[in-house]
């Protein structure tokens with residue numbers, strides 16, 4: 188392995204990538220012939236909420252010195268664009284709590300352009316919405332056309348309990364500001380047994396009435412939280428069966444290149460996405476890589492495989508070492524995740540929380 192590129196945990200010899208194979212201009216294709224065109228880039232592990240399914244109440248955050256600078260994040264993103272990545276989602280933690288984050292959006296927004304000219308087709312973000320009102324216009328100016336906002340409940344007391352912060356009014360204001368700025372909003376809700384279970388139809392109806400798509404997500408066993416994962420887990424097959432008693436749901440052929448499958452709700456005229464890592468595996472079409480705010484590349488959300496891009500970026504020969512690190516990541520990207528949601532007290536699939544890899 189080239190100097191400056193460290194891969195953890197210790198790898199088998201076939202991960203040592205000869206320099207000639209680590210070609211900086213080739214498309215990113217993994218060992219299952221999946222073409223990688225989508226980067227999810229986390230810009231911070233910090234957050235102004237403490238969602239009980241995402242992190243413990245007393246979460247420990249990384250020292251700021253370990254986190255990549257905005258310039259380094261930009262250089263990394265640029266290297267991915269050069270390798271054929273056409274979509275970048277900025278995530279976190281909460282991306283909008285990072286100081287000067289709009290500068291990164293503005294810089295990456297300049298890369299938006301025709302795919303055939305090696306441009307970025309989409310720059311987007313996932314946010315909890317608390318700071319969106321302040322930033323919506325700047326995001327739109329930077330070229331953001333769509334945003335995912337996480338919203339699990341419309342009940343203020345329940346929101347405060349679930350996120351451990353009383354911020355629902357700011358989130359609703361943020362969603363309205365994004366819409367007013369011309370950004371298309373998709374609402375994401377994690378389906379939680381006994382928490383928002385009864386409210387999901389109303390949440391979907393509200394979102395659709397506002398003109399927003401809504402996607403439901405099954406909870407994933409990432410990192411330790413206070414609650415038992417099995418107590419949080421609500422299979423979306425069960426939710427769908429309940430929704431079908433109220434509405435006519437028609438499967439749509441559309442795919443946004445992600446793990447969601449989509450249904451049209453005839454009565455609301457809106458679109459409902461379902462992300463079902465447990466009840467329906469979607470890994471065969473995986474087109475993404477994830478990089479944390481410290482530059483650790485995780486080829487799979489549900490796996491421990493890891494490649495250190497920060498070391499490559501800070502090495503004497505960043506271009507060659509980044510190319511080698513990406514090649515290693517493609518080789519270790521697993522065929523599928525191995526989430527288990529069938530046993531009480533089971534260890535999480537990964538020690539890291541979703542706030543590290545950004546969902």
Ligand code: SAM
Pocket residue numbers: 234240241242278279280281282313314315335336337375376377404405406407408409541542545546
């Ligand atoms: N803070 C931003 C937000 O909440 O949208 C971005 C980061 S957050 C980690 C990204 C997404 O992951 C959110 O939609 C959140 O609901 C979801 N999420 C967090 N922990 C999860 C878990 N254990 N299982 C499933 N989804 C989770």
Ligand code: SF4
Pocket residue numbers: 234235236237238241242279280281315337541542
């Ligand atoms: Fe923060 Fe998003 Fe995790 Fe909630 S889901 S604690 S908003 S990072």
